[in-house]
Every structure is written in structure tokens, then in C-alpha cells.
Amino acid sequence: MHTRKGRFVPVGETMSRGKVSVIIPARKEPYIRETLRDLYAGAVGDIEVILVLDGDVPDYELPEDKRLRVYYNSTPQGLRPCLNAAISMAKGKYILKMDAHCTIGEGWDKILKADCEDNWVVIPRRYWFDATTWSIKDMPHVDAMRYPYPFKQVYRPRLTGRPWPERAEEHKDEMLTEDLTYQGSMWFMQRKHWNRIGCMNPSDGYGTFGEEPQEIGFKTQLGPWEGKVMRNKNTWYAHWSKPSSHWQTDPEIAGRVTDKEFHHAIAWAFDYWWFNRWEDQAHDIEWLIDRFWPLPGWPENWKWLWKQYDRYEFPAPPKLIGEVINRKTEFQPMSL
16 A cells, blocks of 8 residues: 555646546545455456545555555545545546445446546446445435425525436436436546536635535536536446444544535535526526426426525525525515
């Protein structure tokens, strides 16, 4: 294992054609060894793995492998800075980001490379996983995701993805389908696309951790490159959704951020994308919703309601955002 202490320094390494660079950010993760084992076992082509230990070194040995590079931050930087720095050092034409508590299918690299346009973010079929027994749960797999109506929780409007079983059933015979959103535990793209959409800057308002799939997904879909989020069901992965007891053992475990930062990122991202603040977008959020309409749980008159909300002043404390919106309108008909 090769460990370098301190902050990242980008190195100008030549990108290898066809290589997949796997990026694994990790903080106080108990299953890195098993994740690496399955990742190596499933790969059939040229890969490299960049593991970022963010403020913590595991108390167990990692497998020796010439494809593995390990970097260590003595002071935790957070998910976003770790991703930015690791990808800046990646040599591959393709990038696979994965959490440090996943397993993955055989031939994953060959399958994902075979269907990955340079303006796509590709997501494998996702299974639910119990890392404590290293087994897939008996639960429906995820082949499609949606955004619930953001004002369902009026005090905390948000754009957070949830499984979309109705769409999955509708497209069950198609092995490559377009998706509205995804969970951030794994995604695949060409390095060219990452460079195009730009790195994730914590100063944007997301903080060091939150809203990774929202930023990458919306930049892909709404930008001038006409990108898509695609679901490839020819391969799969399984992700461990940690139970609350896992977080309660240590408030800093696995990169856990404070509630204040977590909710601020949600509120900031909602405001930024719902009100079309991104200067480089070629399409607005309404265009994207129309592309996937109808969406379960969304009112038919959501566009009219949207115009009533007006633009609230940000930042407002996340729990007060709904109150701010409601003070600006009582949802009365607009004057014509």
C-alpha cells in the first residue's frame, strides 16, 4: 500500500485510452477491503483504483495490488474535495465513482464502456445490500429514479431522488434506458464529460458533502451538450445504506457532516436548480420535468403553483423556507 500524507497535488499524467479510473472516497469505512476485492474480481480490462482516506486510516490491512493508489488526508476535506483531487490525478479515459461499501457485477468495466457516450452519466442497476453479512437484500432492485414533488415537505423543499418502480416496470424489457436521476453511490462517465461539467466546488453552496447526484445530473441534463443520465441494466452493483445505529456510534463516521451543513446543501441546491440559476444551462428545470412527465405525486397544476411561489430570499434557515414561501402567497388565483 502506498500512502502519501498531506493535501493533494495534481499530477499531469497522460490519460490512458480505455482505462477506467475507479475513485473511492472513504472515511472511517469498515468494508474497504471487501469492496476492493469484489471490484478487482469483476474487472476484465485495464483499471486503476484511487482510494482516498479522508482523515482516517483503517485498522485492517488493504490488499496489495499494483492497480491501487492510496492517498491520505491528515485533516478531513470532505467528499467533494476528495473527488475533485482524485479525478485530477486519474489516468483513465473513463471514471467510475463508487462508495467504499459496495459490491459489483462481473465484467462491469467492459459493459459500462460499451455504452457510454461522451455526454452521459451511466448508472448500473442497483441492489440493496447488507454489508454486515455481505449479501444482497431480498428487496426490489432499482432500475429508475424520480424526484418527488419538492414541496411535499413544505418546510423543507428539496430535490432528492427516490426509486420509480412504475417507470422501471414500463421499461423492464429495455436494458439501456434514460433516467431522471440517480443515487450518488455509483456513477460512470467519460473523463471528457467530467472536464466539461467542471469539478465540484464546495464554495458553490453545496458544502463538502451534499447533493452530489443533483449537481452532476442537472449539469449533464440541462447543459448545452444535451447530456443524459442513463441506466445500464446489463450490469449491476449493490450498495449498503447504513442504518441509523451506524451513524450513532460516531457522529463523524464515514464523512458524516453536521445537520446544519447537510440541510443547507439541500436548501441551496433546491434554490439553485429550481429557480434556474446556473448560467451555463441550455434548458430549464421545467423542460426536464416535462421530458419525464407525468411524475408520481406531482399536482397537475404544478407549473401554476411554481409561479405562485415567487423567489424567496436566500439564504433562509432551511426549516423556515416553507414559511417564507407561504408568506409570499396564499395560493390565490393570479390576476389576469
